[in-house]
Amino acid sequence: MTSIYFDHAATTAMDPEVISAYVAAANNGPGNPSSLHALGRSAREQIAAARDCFAEILNCQASEIVFTGSGTESDNSALFGAAHAQLKRGRKGIVTTAVEHHAVLHACRQLEAQGFSLTVLPVDEFGRVALEDAKAAINDTTAVVSIMAGNNETGTLQPIAEIGEWARKHKALMHVDAVQAFGYTPFDLGQLPIDFLSLSAHKINGPQGVGLLYIRKGSPYQPMLFGGSQERNRRAGTENVAGIVAFAKAAQLASEKLQIRREHAEMMRTALLEGLAEQLGADHFVLNGHLEYRLPHILNVSFIGLSSESMLMNLDLEGVAASGGSACTSGSLKPSHVLSAMNFSSERLLSAVRFSFGLGNTREEADKTAKITATISARLRNR
Template structure:
């Protein structure tokens, strides 16, 4: 049985060029980049070259890129260290109700420490209101953290508009760009962000590496201590192999690549919608289908069909999809994103699946998936009607 992977929002397969770059690095350049001998200097050069590639991808300077183990570490660093460093200026933070757990859980920790956190609500398309943001901002606000694109429904949040509002405010602006990076053009200066988090494994790079963009002039102590790596900002011997792979993945993505993928993924969404409608399947889209969304993410509600049953049957048929964020896949809690969008009593929360496309997804993959989806939904509904 052939297996078709449609869970790219959780992670992506490494590109062949990335594997080649990492293999070469492991084979030839194995020194510790903090060592002063030739082996160490060679590894340090690889890091510098990679850092320049990463910085250029978001319009940043080399020194503004802090290499991390991924976006979870970057998010925790940005949020917790900003709050603890700037507490004397105020103890109010603004975020949204649909953030990834690596943002939501640090926020909950700060609330336990006495910080006041405002969670901006979202509408049924997964969008915040800028009016709500304006109303929440006050003289005590020290940080605003709003994701660039949602990982469950693909909504693209108004980062540039938020950055413009905060240009004259004391609050630092952080965005989790994990899902958007590699699909949307990102220029940190144009967006007005101070902190930005990214993970390599969402763009066909390796797991276990990412970066935190930290605008020049933003100072806070290391989140991880024990050494002077990363310009004394993050202790621990750097993952040179992973960093080289990350840079190799970034080099494969051009502005045209991003536009082409967005258009392809939007076409896949319409292909699925048209085929479901033609088959007479009752369903609805969670969120909105629009060109400027993160079109690799597609969340669908099938009334009367449980997420678990549908996902399990699709898996048995050879199709990998998910019920939401991979970071909460083992949790019994309902999707906080769908709950924020539709309310805690909505049946959508337990009857929806997330489909997410990748660079290697083909129209044939989508056709085969939709054919299986129609058969499985029809069968499950017939079974429940007995």
């Protein structure tokens, strides 16, 4: 039974206020937003209110917001939608980074297979892209630049504003995956040189299976889904009304409490980091990620000499849910592409553990986890 949940970068529990908003919308009657009758109009009005809420939070126009079925769908739609629209203008270049989420990286690889030319920018040992590398890669043939705001494994932030300026100079479209950063970093789309922005509800205490894609007015875009004329012909399919209403509620709460969320996450991260140093000894682990340019809610450390899997399994047995830097695919251990891009030794790569914090976590949980981790580490080392 999990008693300490330190895996908020994977998903978060729905906030009670968000659940109430979801239930109220779901109880509102069987209204298809495309129907002309009163129930349909009511569903349509609820989506319009959710759109207005996001427009205010992001400082953009309501018409620039498209609701989707996930962060993954938003990323894919931005990439395919923008790349194919740009191809008509003779632009074939795609620029991204080696540390993007697979929702971006695999979509870029697919575009490459379709004939686009792909540049994957390297990162330094802290997981950050060099502005100079981005500038050298972006030119007048670039169709789309896709750079994440904050990394889901390490929390490292990228210089999206500076890269966006350069992309704009070259009339390349700029996409930002803000799935992990939203709720901890403000996004003012009136100021930021961004054409597309992806968000996901379940990372900010909203429901799973709801996403958002911001498409700047006038940006070339071809839809991925065809069918009805929902979302102004940019995303066909009957809208997830209750999910969208709940997403807006979660976003409203997250943006109102942004500073509190940041401070709480920072407190948790510091408490666990200090607890590990105290209980385990600072020479038994290394910090992965940037010291300055980082999200507050992610702590990635490598327990040198141990394996992520055994640490995670033992933490799980003790009721602590955390996550690893590697994925087990068809029985074989696959190191994290993010940490690999940071050029880590295989020892550091295969001993990485990610703790991520959020709503409801307490300092006592951090202290307890530090003690549990030290006990597990001693047990595994003495084997």
